[in-house]
Amino acid sequence: IEKAEILLQNGEQRDAVILLEKVIPKDPGNPLFHYQLGTCYLQSDKVKAESELKKALELKPDFPQACEQLLLLWITTGRAEQALSLGKNILKRTDDYDGALHALTGFAAIRAGRPASEARAFFDGGIRDGVEAPIATKGRAILAVQEGKNDEAISYLRKLAAVSEPGYIVNLGKDPRFAPLHEDARFWKIILTAQNSAR
Numbered sequence: 001i002e003k004a005e006i007l008l009q010n011g012e013q014r015d016a017v018i019l020l021e022k023v024i025p026k027d028p029g030n031p032l033f034h035y036q037l038g039t040c041y042l043q044s045d046k047v048k049a050e051s052e053l054k055k056a057l058e059l060k061p062d063f064p065q066a067c068e069q070l071l072l073l074w075i076t077t078g079r080a081e082q083a084l085s086l087g088k089n090i091l092k093r094t095d096d097y098d099g100a101l102h103a104l105t106g107f108a109a110i111r112a113g114r115p116a117s118e119a120r121a122f123f124d125g126g127i128r129d130g131v132e133a134p135i136a137t138k139g140r141a142i143l144a145v146q147e148g149k150n151d152e153a154i155s156y157l158r159k160l161a162a163v164s165e166p167g168y169i170v171n172l173g174k175d176p177r178f179a180p181l182h183e184d185a186r187f188w189k190i191i192l193t194a195q196n197s198a199r
Contacts, residue, residue, distance in 0.1 A: 003019060004016045004019050004020050004023075004036050004040075005036070007019065008036075008039070008040065013040050013043060013044065016036070016040045017037065017040045017041065020033055020036055020037040020040065021037070024037065029059060030059070031055075031056040031057075031059035031060035031063055031066065032056070034052045034053070034055040034056040034059065034066075035052070035053065035056040035063065035065060035066045035069070037052045038050075038051075038052030038053035038055075038056060038066070038069060038070075039053075039069055042069065042073065046073060046077060049069075049073060050070065050073055053066050053069050053070040053073065054070065057070065061090075061093060061094075062090075062093055062094035062095075063094075064090070064094055064095070064096065064097060064100070064101055067086065067087075067090045067094070067101060068100050068101060068104060070083075070086065071083045071086060071087055071101070071104040071105070071108065072104065074086070074108070075104065075107055075108050075111055080108050080109075080110075080111035080112035080113075081108075081112050083104070083105075083108035083111070083112075084105060084108040084109055084112050084114070087101060087104060087105025087108055087122070088105065091105060091125070096125075096126060096128075097128075098128065098133055099125075099126030099127060099128050099131075099132060099133035099136060100126070100133050100135060101126070102122045102123065102124075102125040102126025102133070102136065103122070103123060103126050103133045103135040103136035103139060104135065105122045106119040106120070106121075106122035106123045106126070106136060106139045107119070107135070107139050109122060110139065110142060110143065110146075116143045116146065116147060119139060119143060120140070120143065123136040123139055123140055134160055134163050134164050137156050137159050137160045137163075138156075138160055138172075140152075140156045141153045141156035141157050141160065141178075142177050142178075144156060145177060145178060145180050145181060146177075148180075150180070150181060150184055153178075153181060154181070154184065154186045154187060154190070157169075157172070157178075157187065157190050158190060161190050161193070161194055166194040166195065166197040166198035167194075167198055168194075169190065169191065169194035170191055170194050170195045170198060172190075172191065173187075173188070173191040
């Protein structure tokens with residue numbers, strides 16, 4: 001598994017897939033192998049990725065990283081209701097060690113068109129020791145934009161910029177969910193400050 005992780009870190013997904021496909025038959029009940037293979041497939045074959053991530057969760061139902069990847073896959077492929085259901089179920093039986101499961105379930109609620117209060121409740125549930133997962137902060141900013149609360153959205157984006165990689169923040173300038181802020185100079189100041197930091 002360590003060799004597969006090194007291959008993945010070096011961007012060698014194809015070689016990691018080949019290695020994991022050889023290893024899994026030797027230990028088919030190892031959820032970590034299925035999780036790793038599922039993450040390898042995320043870029044190239046979403047059907048196989050989903051299958052492997054589901055297998056990892058079947059073998060270890062309280063596997064938060066596998067759940068996070070499956071939630072992301074379903075949210076980004078238009079299956080928000082399915083993601084919301086999975087998120088709710090897994091939060092009942094596993095510890096959300098870093099708040100990411102709550103945040104992703106909140107995003108699923110947004111994508112599923114649920115009331116903002118439902119998404120906020122998930123974001124609130126993900127706060128650990130007074131610290132919020134950055135993805136939840138982004139979710140709160142999106143909700144604020146949807147509600148026309150631009151000052152609140154800018155406040156959340158400033159918090160997000162303080163804890164995120166500059167490249168991540170720069171990409172928010174291209175995110176259509178933040179288009180209503182494009183006329184706000186404060187939004188572009190956040191983006192440009194991150195862009196200058198990235199250099």
